[in-house]
Amino acid sequence: MLHSFALVIWLVTGVLLIITVLLHSPKGDGMGGMAVGAAAGMFSSTRSAESTLNRATWTLVTVFLLLAVLLSAA
Template identity: 60%
Template sequence: MTVYQLVQIIWAVSCGLLIILVLLHSPKGDGLGGIGGQAQLFSSVKSAEATLNRVTWILSLTFISLTVVLSAGWLNN
């Protein structure tokens, strides 16, 4: 297995995980739950959302970086 193939595998896995993580995000609108303050009821939900945001940003930067590396041809096939 060459470095190019390894980078392609990491790129494909990061793509799949990024799709899953984006689908796991909750909508930003509070809807009717925002009227009574129920959206802020659980702090663990905010913590989970912050972690999900952090992991999504890391994976998106990984995906974009590997896309540039693979498309620029900086690695020999």
């Protein structure tokens, strides 16, 4: 039961990780360039958007790798 739950979380984390990496822009626009309408209020600047995106990416990487290690040990 716990193994199945960890596997589902690992897969969801992997998909979210792919999405966040694809949102990064090589020019530094990233998510800040996409902020339109209601989403524009979420980030005060492009730097803030990139910082938030970087933090989310590193968090997902950490969770993904920890779950990969735990699942390989099971």
